[in-house]
Amino acid sequence: MRATLFFGPHDVRLVEVPDPHLQDPTDAVVRVTHACICGSDLWPYRGEFFKYRDNGRMGHEFLGVVDSVGADVSTLRVGDRVIAPFAFSDGTCAFCQQGLHTSCVHGGYWGNANDGGQGEALRVPYADGTLIRLPDEVDLSDQHLAAMIATLTDVAGTGHHAALSAEVRPGSTAVVVGDGAVGLCAVLGARRLGADRIIIMGRHDSRLAIARTFGATDEVRERGAEGIARVRELTGEGSAHVLECVGTAQAIETAIAICRPGGTVGHVGLPPEPVGLMAAYSANITLRGGVAPVRAYIPDLLADVLAGRLDPSPVLDLTLPLDQVADGYAAMDERHAIKVLLEVA
């Protein structure tokens, strides 16, 4: 089979690798039908922060079909169509039980030393705990439906986590920092939790256009001190619910600066740099969030997608066949695409 491997900064290639096989009785092997490229895949792609080993596997977002199951797998059968969150988890430990699957004591992330999502198949540890079976009526040959569901592997759930972490409630005013795929999904998440007013901070016309269709009511294109001043003009003392979807120190410090004293920043951007916390300290602003336990959110979000109430698919603005995966990375790296869907099989 073929899988996408890391050969060095800005050099990923689809190459022949050994077929995956069951190793533990809790494993499944899944043939991938759809995969996505994530903004966070750009860290290893660029050789920054998350440095991958040579020939590390790429990708953590995929849908597929169960090809084989270990003896202890009880909830899945060969031929089931499944969705995976971007992390695997046993489904039984104390953290999984409380919905924090990303802290599973047996869990881990796809890619690098583990199998990756951007290939034709992969071994899935703890298949019962990790995979969610798609209902029989789901037709993955429906490209729009497949794209909607593919967003649930990561960005839609991560945006939801931002809104949940920021304690967005019916009638809230929320501010979303960042107009990448996660920021756009955070707009959807804030609207889904009932926010009345959603201000998005971003500067890309095409992305802000999607934000408006997702429910953003205001946009702030300025950054830094000007952006902070503009949000304060719109909100008075700042917003009690800020959704931070970038992760740089500047973005997190902006999120704190536009948060109302006593309010909450829900942060889901990976934070590689140290962050100044004096403003949060001075105004008793809570920082809540982190890597999203998407496994916990997929059932509800999938139900909303299947019921026609939720469509995050516009964030997938470029669809390519798997053998053009390198072009997909380049398009996202150069910001020609927000997010890439790879059609695998």
Next chain:
Amino acid sequence: MRATLFFGPHDVRLVEVPDPHLQDPTDAVVRVTHACICGSDLWPYRGEFFKYRDNGRMGHEFLGVVDSVGADVSTLRVGDRVIAPFAFSDGTCAFCQQGLHTSCVHGGYWGNANDGGQGEALRVPYADGTLIRLPDEVDLSDQHLAAMIATLTDVAGTGHHAALSAEVRPGSTAVVVGDGAVGLCAVLGARRLGADRIIIMGRHDSRLAIARTFGATDEVRERGAEGIARVRELTGEGSAHVLECVGTAQAIETAIAICRPGGTVGHVGLPPEPVGLMAAYSANITLRGGVAPVRAYIPDLLADVLAGRLDPSPVLDLTLPLDQVADGYAAMDERHAIKVLLEVA
């Protein structure tokens, strides 16, 4: 009258200054009976971080007697004994109404350009909103009682804020990072909120002895990686309730590292340095807290002190007359004293 002024790093002096007088109809003038030196006074004393202007006023913790009141002051009369929190506040704005007096739209902090607590008298803005009248039966000539009440101006309320921010509940296991006056009061705060097990991280014998009398059940003397490993030995996956009472990047990063995934760090240490947040992101650890709205907490804590249920006074391990204020600073700067009580009148 005399007040303590900043003359330069490591140089504070009690000098003659003009008497304070009413400026606004909401003011009171208070004659100080007791003041304290705070660990945070050491920032300007050392010329670090909070740099004070030449001749800036020192001190933000005091008890006293109302000497005069403006025409609009309705809750206080001349002769009332009062306690002030370390910040003044109007008592009426939206933030005061929600108990976040440190974010009062008209509020501010004692000292530097404002009058300070380490003097014989001071002007108190928004006297109705700021000061709390002590019951008639309180005898401030009772040194022990005065010391207990003096801690409520800052450290006792700040320790309570750490416990509240860390969501300590009956039966919790809590870890307190730091054995300064605030850390010790955080032990009291955690016990008061019902923690069953309280682990304190510190390394000073005399302070840890007080921590045990305050309710600490375990102590961890190691720092850094060793300290983290030791707390994990004691708690398994870490504690869901960590009370950070130092503020350095190392202390906050330690607090995050010993926090159970999904748990909460209640932080009250002033954080001058940028803080690495990757571990908080990876484990969805909430950072909540900041500068304590002590004004909101004084009534309940005072009731507990007067009922004999709460005694934070052991943190005041050195009592000096006001004219030895410089010795008091030196004793705290050199760690010969945990915290100094100044007898003023």
